[in-house]
Amino acid sequence: MTILLLADHDGQTLGEATARAVSAARDMGGVIHVLVAGENVGSIARAAATVSGVDKVLVADDPALAHLLAEPVAELLVTLSVDYAAVIAPATSVGKDILPRVAARRDVMQVSDITRVIAADTFERPVYAGNAIETVQSTDELKVITIRSSAFDAAPQGGESAPVESVSLPAKEWKARFESEALTKSERPELTSARIVVSGGRGLGSAQAFETVLAPLAEHLHAAIGASRAAVDANYAPNDLQVGQTGKIVAPELYIAVGISGAIQHLAGMKDSKVIVAINKDPDAPIFQVADFGLVGDLFTIVPELVQALG
Amino acid sequence: MTGHDAMKKILVPIKMVLDANMRPRVKADGSGVDLSGMKLSINPFCEIAVEEAVRLKEKGLAEEVVVVSIGPAKVQDILRQAMAMGADRARLIETDQPVEPLAAAKLIRTAVAEETPDLVILGKQAVDDDCNQTGQMLAALLDWPQATFASALHVEADSVKVTREVDGGHQTLVLPLPAVVTTDLRLNEPRHCALPNIMKARKKPLDVRPVAECGVDMAAHLNVLSVRPPEARKAGRCAANVNELVGDLHAAGVI
Ligand SMILES: Cc1cc2nc3c(=O)[nH]c(=O)nc-3n(C[C@H](O)[C@H](O)[C@H](O)COP(=O)(O)OP(=O)(O)OC[C@H]3O[C@@H](n4cnc5c(N)ncnc54)[C@H](O)[C@@H]3O)c2cc1C
Ligand SMILES: Nc1ncnc2c1ncn2[C@@H]1O[C@H](COP(=O)(O)O)[C@@H](O)[C@H]1O
Numbered sequence: 001m002t003i004l005l006l007a008d009h010d011g012q013t014l015g016e017a018t019a020r021a022v023s024a025a026r027d028m029g030g031v032i033h034v035l036v037a038g039e040n041v042g043s044i045a046r047a048a049a050t051v052s053g054v055d056k057v058l059v060a061d062d063p064a065l066a067h068l069l070a071e072p073v074a075e076l077l078v079t080l081s082v083d084y085a086a087v088i089a090p091a092t093s094v095g096k097d098i099l100p101r102v103a104a105r106r107d108v109m110q111v112s113d114i115t116r117v118i119a120a121d122t123f124e125r126p127v128y129a130g131n132a133i134e135t136v137q138s139t140d141e142l143k144v145i146t147i148r149s150s151a152f153d154a155a156p157q158g159g160e161s162a163p164v165e166s167v168s169l170p171a172k173e174w175k176a177r178f179e180s181e182a183l184t185k186s187e188r189p190e191l192t193s194a195r196i197v198v199s200g201g202r203g204l205g206s207a208q209a210f211e212t213v214l215a216p217l218a219e220h221l222h223a224a225i226g227a228s229r230a231a232v233d234a235n236y237a238p239n240d241l242q243v244g245q246t247g248k249i250v251a252p253e254l255y256i257a258v259g260i261s262g263a264i265q266h267l268a269g270m271k272d273s274k275v276i277v278a279i280n281k282d283p284d285a286p287i288f289q290v291a292d293f294g295l296v297g298d299l300f301t302i303v304p305e306l307v308q309a310l311g
Numbered sequence: 312m313t314g315h316d317a318m319k320k321i322l323v324p325i326k327m328v329l330d331a332n333m334r335p336r337v338k339a340d341g342s343g344v345d346l347s348g349m350k351l352s353i354n355p356f357c358e359i360a361v362e363e364a365v366r367l368k369e370k371g372l373a374e375e376v377v378v379v380s381i382g383p384a385k386v387q388d389i390l391r392q393a394m395a396m397g398a399d400r401a402r403l404i405e406t407d408q409p410v411e412p413l414a415a416a417k418l419i420r421t422a423v424a425e426e427t428p429d430l431v432i433l434g435k436q437a438v439d440d441d442c443n444q445t446g447q448m449l450a451a452l453l454d455w456p457q458a459t460f461a462s463a464l465h466v467e468a469d470s471v472k473v474t475r476e477v478d479g480g481h482q483t484l485v486l487p488l489p490a491v492v493t494t495d496l497r498l499n500e501p502r503h504c505a506l507p508n509i510m511k512a513r514k515k516p517l518d519v520r521p522v523a524e525c526g527v528d529m530a531a532h533l534n535v536l537s538v539r540p541p542e543a544r545k546a547g548r549c550a551a552n553v554n555e556l557v558g559d560l561h562a563a564g565v566i
Pocket of ligand 1: 245264269
């Protein structure tokens, strides 16, 4: 089979989610083509060509593709899809926005957010906030699949370069118009690929505490910062840091939950972390049921002590 | 936008799911999640969609709000709840069979064909199947523009301006109407229904029709072969103090 994989990128660099999706594609077996759509994305296409396992890169360079809006990208994928057995993408906000449009246009069901490939047509995917794992088999001739990045290792980059070929976007009127974007800038490692994540919850009590209590710990550990929904809703942290069923899914080596109770929707986003640490003043907080190591007490004394002890 | 050029109609598809506060239990035979005796509720993202539509109506930006659900007869409970929140009418497309997002999108399209709404607002995700597909599929089938994961929505002359929650932050799109929008958590905080409104909702119109009358192929595209609980994590231990915790982390090789 030949698989078409939609690359995710921010206009500058290839997202790591793409290399992780390549691993899922390799598990499915067959030939892998990566589509890099966007405006001035030549260097991203060249980067994609060096991801191990990629057989060819298709690049669609068009101003209408600049922000990876659903209508043009889906149209392009629908057109290309006739030559493929599968269209896949990482389950990022871009992939989740676009792929169901492709599936509907091709009259097939998408398999969302797979965590494991069992066979080229059979996959595991979590449902009910990860409280149940479904094994599903797609009976459609064309498979349309989104990949949960945290469940797959990134295919290595920097190998021999695969051929890069241009494709063009069908001419059409696009209805939705991009107006603006406000992207969070951070010097810290990216949340979904960081080796260590330090997350804060409602217990932090303020945006200031994220900066003065949590950030020093994150800096010490070269960790990304995450947050619970309650912390985001209360404006302690920006929305793109939310970890959980409806936020980002992370599986770092080490996840430190600070002042987070451990609601099932939060656990859905982090319980596959290798080691979980919980710091909470309530010994009965559900987070302790999934934590490998816990410390019961006031985070405002424990976290600074921890920073000091890490020296 | 003033009263006379308000949107005529907003359609809000809503789904009944296991209540988000319930802990799902996988059936011993691996055939699915056991819903018997469990509390079922309106999907939280759908509740946000209803709230947004009702607020637009209250601001004079829409004339009518219609809710639609596909499911068994007891789904009428959430349709009544949506009407207690302020929706004007409800439609139930009745079926006892599981409904995949593609079929749901096709059934919602039949309701769109009859109702001709200016705007369809769906939840971004049903918290049972966690599919996050139906709104995008509906937009594709209708060839309408879409804005998924909305955290703010402003109605303009004959368009909507929608701010979306994306991986890197926020993005704002302008969609000409008619359009499809799906809701994220921070779009609004749904109201609690006052008793008089619950009483009033009992008298609002609710159209019920069997799924067979809709002419949509309901055959499943996906076979669910089995359902299992996730791997349980081993119980951990609580450290007595910070130094002990640091020792544990060193021993585990993660710092
Ligand atoms: C549809 C839906 C989707 C959702 N999606 C998500 C999601 O993606 N991600 C997510 O996180 N949530 C999500 N939620 C919300 C989730 O149910 C919880 O409400 C949320 O995770 C709670 O956040 P929290 O643990 O920070 O707050 P709380 O539950 O209020 O917990 C705060 C914790 O801090 C502790 N604490 C307070 N002060 C201190 C102190 N000084 N020292 C130490 N500990 C302290 C308390 O003991 C408590 O355990 C969702 C909910 C719904 C309905
Ligand atoms: N059976 C259904 N009846 C009505 N609306 C539905 C149904 N299934 C899905 N939807 C709508 O589609 C959204 C996304 O669902 P899903 O794609 O299943 O995650 C939900 O929040 C609803 O707005």
